[in-house]
Amino acid sequence: MKLPLSLNVIRRLSYHIVFPSKQSPMRYVPDFIDRPDYTKEHERLVIKSPKQQNKMRDSCKLAKEALDLAASLVKAGTTTDEIDANVHDFIINHNAYPSPLGYKNFPKSICTSVNNIACHGIPDDRELMEGDVINVDVTVFLNGFHGDCSKTFSVGNCDSKAIKLIKTAEECRDEGIKVCGPGVPLNRVGSRIQEYAKRHNFAVLPQFCGHGIGEGFHELPGVLHTRNNNKLLLEPGMTFTIEPVITEGEVGISIVKEDGWTAVSDDGSRSAQFEHTILITESGYEILTE
Template identity: 35%
Template sequence: MIPIKRGKEIEAMRRSCRLVTEIIEKIQAILAPGITTAEVDQYAAHLIQSYGAKSAFLGYRGFPGNICISINEEVVHGIGGKRKIRYGDLVKLDVGIIFEGWIGDTAKTFPVGTVDVEDLRLMEVTSTALMIGIAQAREGNRVGDISSAIEKYVLEQGFQVVKDFVGHGVGRRLHEEPPVPNFGKAGCGPKLKAGMILAIEPMVNRGTGRVVMLPDGWTAVTEDGQRSAHFEHTVLITKKGPEILTLSEKDIELDCYTR
């Protein structure tokens, strides 16, 4: 069963998503050469706690971090540790919180200093693919319409989607039905209805879409060592179309989010 949120449940999700959006922007502000991913994780932990929220990731299926911090070839689920952020890195922050019993979930990729043109294009393509997928999150469409739109655009741009990890429903629990792949066939999958809330999150690689797992059992890296980008929004399906619950003021200003 795919949960349908109504009334006060939707308002609670809006509050949690507004908060996680504010939190990820504050974490981004401390990203700088020389800081370790452990220091970023600890800052995130204190910040989340200061808002009266909890990390949705810490302890989830044994995950040891407060947020996911993935650098360059690390695709997703990176754990804070001794690795230092360097000038020119692509840093992916994936932040999930529990606030008033509801999940807020979002992810963004941030350049630290100047990155090369192809990295900038990778970020733009990934964020644009997210918005193209969200445009299909309409009542009466199917999950496959989101998936197909994302994959088609990414492939047209010469990049590859990661197929090992997918988006998901979200609400009281971090992962609810339905799975939302970033690849697939239009017209397939569960039908979308108003009140569904989905975390849509394309992960896109410069080279192969294949990944391998590090010995920590969590961190996924690109098989060929090339860079990856990751963007995620939590989206409410309404009668009038998709409502992005994790949209920030900066997102609205950025061209890559508004095209």
């Protein structure tokens, strides 16, 4: 993997530049566990019935519990592969499927994005180090429905800018959620998030968006986290994610060609991301992964 950074620039950074490392073999899933049908991707916008909403609540609850497990494992000396193994076993033991595993050849059960890896990092044998910033993204498929959430964590003591970055990223997600409700144009979400990030001297990576979710891992609508012209009106029964990736640097990213997934910042800057799955209700919204 090549980064467009000089060694002098890397030496001046207060954190460690991360390069994808060695991966373990793909993990086993028992045959009795239902697999998701990825051909349902982006087919249509699905308004969930009350019964489907309840199934979404179950899958989102399990995703949140799996993410809580991951959080308990984040510490210096732990590899992201170890976190993946534990979360994988937890999901399987609850008769659910880890949605990312095998999705468009993604080889692991969760995403772990550290420091300059902006999104879609693949768990490997690199040990977490004091001062790292790591996002863990978990999606589970339970009883025919996906639930999706993520958080960014500091590993031990981080520098003050990293702490501010993490706090602002969480607040950006929450600001985007706050504007949601029936009859609200979808583009208000992106406008609110971008305004909030800019106010705190950070930027939103426009390459990554939220998405509808349910029986499909990714359904309509696409949820942009920057200003846009999508004036689709939200209505009760919609379920989708809000998951802005906030960066301390420039908005350029590159995909590591060796794996086709890992998105790294072109300038070596760090990112933070928080994600919830939400349901639009008659009176506002419900956070399903809270």
